[in-house]
Amino acid sequence: MQRLYSSRKTCKLIVLDSLLDNYADDGLFDLENPAIITLDPINRLGTAPEIVRAFGGKDAYKKAVQCLTEQLYISA
Numbered sequence: 001m002q003r004l005y006s007s008r009k010t011c012k013l014i015v016l017d018s019l020l021d022n023y024a025d026d027g028l029f030d031l032e033n034p035a036i037i038t039l040d041p042i043n044r045l046g047t048a049p050e051i052v053r054a055f056g057g058k059d060a061y062k063k064a065v066q067c068l069t070e071q072l073y074i075s076a
Contacts, residue, residue: 011045011054016068018042023072031069032062 018041019031036042037051045051055061 011051012064014045015042015051015054016064018045019065019068031072032065 015037019036022036022039022042023031030036034048037048042051046054052058052061055064
């Protein structure tokens with residue numbers, strides 16, 4: 001069970017890091033657009049449903065991305 005939790009945690013961190021990279025590269029790309037997880041390199045982690053499941057579901061994924069977006073604008 002711990003291994004599964006660790007792999008999900010790692011996947012979430014990689015996805016959020018990739019979202020930040022896309023934001024840094026493309027600037028205005030909407031991080032909250034669900035289509036972003038179908039883009040490279042995030043799509044290498046799995047299908048969109050698999051990635052969302054790693055966060056614990058759609059609502060948890062949306063909340064994580066929203067929190068990330070808020071932190072970006074607080075820092076700016």
